[in-house]
Amino acid sequence: MGRFRLPDTLPEIQLSPERQAALIAEVDAVVQHTLELRGAFAAGGRQLDKEARKLVKTKDDVRAYRSRRALHGVASHHERSDMLSSSSSSDSTSHRSTMDKITSIASSTSSGDSDTS
Known part of the structure; x- marks a missing residue:
């Protein structure tokens, strides 16, 4: 992955290793769920x-x-x-909660309330 080319546009985010691992696990779960939905869509004849x-x-x-x-x-x-x-049926609630967590982390780190490693 290339570096972000606009320096000082976004503040650097410092996360503890535990928080970073938790976020990676959440993202992996969302991606896996998305791939499962795509497979179900394809199996259903690709009809929306x-x-x-x-x-x-x-x-x-x-x-x-x-x-x-x-x-x-x-x-x-x-x-x-x-x-x-x-x-x-709790899957949508789980993924909504994931997005809420990501939004919360992004807003807390942009206000200077970030974890340090």
Whole structure:
């Protein structure tokens, strides 16, 4: 990975080895979950549920969608039934909590409240 080319744009973040390992584990879990979702999408015939997703941006042949639940804070009928029938319905809560942790760490380190190694 190359170095960031704009010096002094972002402050250097100092994390304890334990915190760094915890963040790496969280990111690995999110990536693994994303790959599992991609596999399920491919196995399902690559059909997007347009009731559950909203197109937010298109460039060339690439389209970006967002969960309608994320837009409105409520689950669609299809998502509610999926959550009720799924044994792993806490996954979305777990990943939301991961993003909250990352945001919290980023804001605390930018305000000068960072761990030192």
